[in-house]
Amino acid sequence: MWELAGRADISIAFPPFSKVAVAFVSMLFNGEFTAAYADSLPPLLIGLCITIIGGVIIGVSIGLVRSTEWFIMPLLIIFQTAPVSALIPMLTYIYGISDTAKVVAIVILGMPLVALNSYKGIQATSPSLLEMAKSFRASWFDTILFVILPSAQKMIFAGLRLGVSGAFIGIVLAELLITPTGIGDLITYNRFVAHYDKMFATIVSILAVAGLTLGGMSKLEDLLFPSEKNE
Template sequence: MRGALSLAVILAAGVVWQAVAVAIDSPFFPPLLDVLGRARENWLSGPVSALFLTEAVADDVLPSLVRAVGGWALASVIGIVLGVLLGMVRGLDAYLMPLLEFMRAIPPPVLIPLFLILFGATETMRISFVAFAVMWPILLNTITGVQAVEPTQLQAGIIFRLNARQRLMQIVLPSALPYIFTGLRIGLSLGLILMVISEMVAGVNGVGYGILTAQRSFDILNVWAGIILLGLMGYGLSVGLQYAESRLLRWHRGSKKRSV
């Protein structure tokens, strides 16, 4: 029922878009059917042997996914490891938090020239840039989650003679997972945004580069087609993360339902 309602809302929004675009007849706001037609031509008009995918998918879409997901994955590893360390070593975060907050407050786009100097206009630069900017919500949410573990749970682990590794794996990380996934969701959205920015500023391919190129040549249909594609990419990645979260946190959501 919920899925059918969501689909109905999407279809209704599409109908409104089509009707408004036809009514105002603006070259900068084309009808949705025209945009979808251009998107199909760009990415879904290939041979049957390639599942109708065109070469542009391999040239533009896949590199963008690798940059966004690669940067997010790297940031996740660094953020979770550092977050667990800072959260478990009491008092350490008090010394480092001002520095972390200072670095987190720097707008990521202004750092692109620095990353270009360090790495050049390479894949390493783009993935590193995404990872640096995405790391902060993951890191800070992990610290909060680790510090929110009930002391009685840790004491129980000591009573049952669990060693440090067992307490980490069986008590700390399961308790902190809801916070960690909150940071991962925020980071995934940021990763997609910053991937587009890196491609627009220092890219030679990718969806963001394609949108910028289309904008410069006043190819409005390609601009809107790229925007639609980015929305679908973000939605697909979000659904995948939500599925993983639902599998790993079934116990957490179940306990919430029982307590209501």
């Protein structure tokens, strides 16, 4: 369908699929992708680590310690529903053109999702399971480790997937807006010089990387917790 639309000359900016595929392969081997991803991946990975670890810790702790709820929850909800991306242009003014700006962009777009889902997962632990643990006099630690966390696992993983897709939005947005480096720059540059096949190839590559990452996470979840697979 894409091929036909491209061939039909709707717009010169919409190249046919075959041209994009050729551009994709050539960019893969001539080092353009390698260079761009070398710029983008390190901040992405750092941002992801902070997002995941920080998000789960925040979510789990507010789920367990109710007294922190009133303070953090409204913030998380604001960050989840509001178009926080509006803040990203400002990051340049704080951090300048640096990897820090990218990392911060990733974290503010990804972490609230992870934290909120972890929190919901903890909240949703079935009361009868908790009563069971209580009736068997399980310690607080054991209850968390063997009852609450396993039962929240599905929600936490769903949150991780949301967080990762938020993180990808963060890095792309940051690179498109503020730091003319990496994958975002490759897109912007090719648009300015009207190499639309290359631009599309780059976009496809980032969509593919995001898709593969998320698919890999689902696989990993199935691998780690096979019992939950067919529910």
